[in-house]
Amino acid sequence: MIETNPPVRDTVDESDATSAQPAWDWFGALWAALLDPRPLVLIAALLLASILLSVRVPQMPGQLRGEPLAADRWLATMSETLGAGGPLLRASGMFDVLHSPLFHLLLWTAIFLLLVHTAHTTWIALYFRRLSAVLDNTSLQGGDPLPVTMPFGVMRWRAALPAPPVALSAAIAAQVSSWATHLEQRTLRVLPSAPQSDGVDAAVDASPPILEERLLGVRGLLETTLRPLLPAGMILALLLVWWYSLIGHQFTPDPLLPGARASDAVLGVTFEYALTYPQPGVIGPVLKANKGEMQRVLPLMRGDVTIDGVIVSLQPGAPSLLVRTLDGAPLLAQPGQSATAAVLGLGFPSPSSEQTLILPQHGVGMRIIRQDNATTSAADDSFVVEVFQGDSEQPAQRFTVRDSQVERIQTPLGEMPLGFVPVPMLQVQAYSAPSHWLLLPIALLLMAGALGFRRHPTFLLAQAGPWPIERSVVIIQTDHIVALETLRRVIEAEPQ
Secondary structure: OOOOOOOOOEEEEOOOOOOOOOOOOHHHHHHHHHHOHHHHHHHHHHHHHHHHHHHHOOOOOHHHOOOHHHHHHHHHHHHHHOHHHHHHHHHOOHHHHHHOHHHHHHHHHHHHHHHHHHHHHHHHHHHHHHHHHHHOOOOOEOOOOOOOOOOOOOEEEEEEEOOOHHHHHHHHHHHHOOOOOEEEEEEEEEEOOHHHHOOOOOOOOOOOOEEEEEEEEEEOHHHHHHOOHHHHHHHHHHHHHHHHHHHOOEEOOOOEOOOOEEEEOOOOEEEEEEEEEEEOOEEEEEEEEEEOOEEEEEOOOOEEEEEOOEEEEEEEEEEEEEEEEOOOOOOEEOOOOOOOEOEEEEEOOOOOOEEEEEEHHHOEEEEEEEEOOOOOOHHHOEEEEEEEEOOOOOOOEEEEEOOOEEEEEEEOOEEEEEEEEEEEEEEEEEEEOOOHHHHHHHHHHHHHHHHOOOOOOEEEEEEEEEEOOOEEEEEEEEOOHHHHHHHHHHHHHOOO
16 A cells, blocks of 8 residues: 555556465366466477378278278278278277267367367457446545555556656656557546545535546457467367268279279268270270259369269279170180170289180180389279189180280180270269358458557556645556566656
């Protein structure tokens, strides 16, 4: 409290606490820990790492989630393929990131921390808006500090100086206007405190009102309003990820061979690796994608297309070899097949992989081996074809297929011309995704919220009133330590 002797100055850090506050504020400590940005940054980094890892690590096809045995076999195969790190990736759910319990735990922890940050920044914005109402408070006596409550530390300095209140208020306003973007001043009548009432004739007026000069300087008022939008936008983005993990469905069939079909009942899509003949003797392989009554014919090129809300991603895969009879006679089959066909597609997922083809009516079998030509593109690989007749273990004929070509196969019934056409297998993926328009409000919230952090919001609340004898009492409350120290030096050095 300011005494009536020579000037008394006191600085109080964080004066919001009351005498009834416990020695250790467990809620305040917990709130401060939740507002610590480091856990949120760590969780965000783990979430980002999980999403990036899902791009590099094979993800379990969505159609297997309803088939536990098939899913378990797929996970076991992928785990073995990736070597020593496979079991760890499987245990942590990295083969199905969006449905991993660990990923969901990180997701909801991040959402909870962002809710805390949203509440905190909203709280600050509301209190900054209420500072003008605090400035008009006349329920206190002169010399008493205005009640300022903020969700952060507030410093208070109080002193009695030999200068008129108006002069001190002008000096404070000149200093605060150098950094404040919003400045308000008031001159209000308040009841005097006991020291200010000394010397008043009680017979005339027991408590005449006195004039008190008040000033409020604020910087970053708009920023305080924008800041809650950044964590709110992040929450919406994470909720969008969570929603997609619940309702999203992904269909990833095995690589398609020429002539093969694949369908998914959940998405209602059907894919066919079709062979068209734009010109006589010319084969044009395409992908026919159907959803309901809609059909799209896609060339064998990498890209994405949307069909009735379903995103279809197409990518040429490992080489395959299309074998066909030139006259269209159904003479080709694979071991174990009873039916013959005029066209057969054979897949070769890796170098040195091989396939077997037979001509049952001619007593001929062929072994076809994919050869790695030591180039970066699998499309450059060639195929070695060995022709066997009857029960002979030695090939009667051998040739190499590098491009589309016709070869005459020697059979006991004479030569049989066959066409060999190297074409890629097709890796198709179909998935449902949230509408793209949902990303627009999220992006707007994030950009607007980021603008709120371009500068630090701060305030200064000053009071100046008469104080005996021929002095003025000055009370300054602020969260800006530099502004407080500068202001103290200025008004103490002001000519009295």
